[in-house]
Amino acid sequence: MSHTPRHFARLSDLSALVGQEIGLSDWLTVDQQRIDRFAQATEDHQWIHVDPVRAAAGPFGATVAHGFLTLSLLPPLFASGFRIDDIRMGINYGLNRVRFPAPVRVGSRLRGRFRLKAYEPLDGGAQLTVEVTIEIEGSDKPACVAESVSRRFV
Numbered sequence: 001m002s003h004t005p006r007h008f009a010r011l012s013d014l015s016a017l018v019g020q021e022i023g024l025s026d027w028l029t030v031d032q033q034r035i036d037r038f039a040q041a042t043e044d045h046q047w048i049h050v051d052p053v054r055a056a057a058g059p060f061g062a063t064v065a066h067g068f069l070t071l072s073l074l075p076p077l078f079a080s081g082f083r084i085d086d087i088r089m090g091i092n093y094g095l096n097r098v099r100f101p102a103p104v105r106v107g108s109r110l111r112g113r114f115r116l117k118a119y120e121p122l123d124g125g126a127q128l129t130v131e132v133t134i135e136i137e138g139s140d141k142p143a144c145v146a147e148s149v150s151r152r153f154v
Helices: 011-017 032-042 052-056 067-072 074-081
Strands: 006-008 021-024 082-084 089-099 109-122 125-136 144-153
Touching (some): 006 021, 011 082, 011 125, 021 074, 032 067, 067 144, 074 082, 074 109, 074 125, 074 144, 109 144
Antiparallel strands (some): 089 144, 109 125, 125 144
């Protein structure tokens, strides 16, 4: 079941929200098929990701998602977390900090929590620095905490 993302009519509406939570995404399930497709795309076939039998006896008791797979889920998490109507284009500008505090076991459900850290006006738009916490359903520790820097243009 999905929820309605937080809605902003204008990019400039975010300028007053620095330091505040601006969105919470839908839950997204990380299944073995997603992990296998990521392994194939990145050529990272380490057994903790792609060998369920061996991984069952390993340190996590099951296969786990690649950290970079978790990070690569930012676009769909952002999309279901909040919406800005007047954006015509957005680009990823980079990441300031990324950490993976807890493994994502196969079958886990993840969601993103977004807090605006900085809003910097640009010609035709703004640069947003958003602290993203990717939560694991039922876990006290997040899967990932990252500062995502993007440029949005109106």
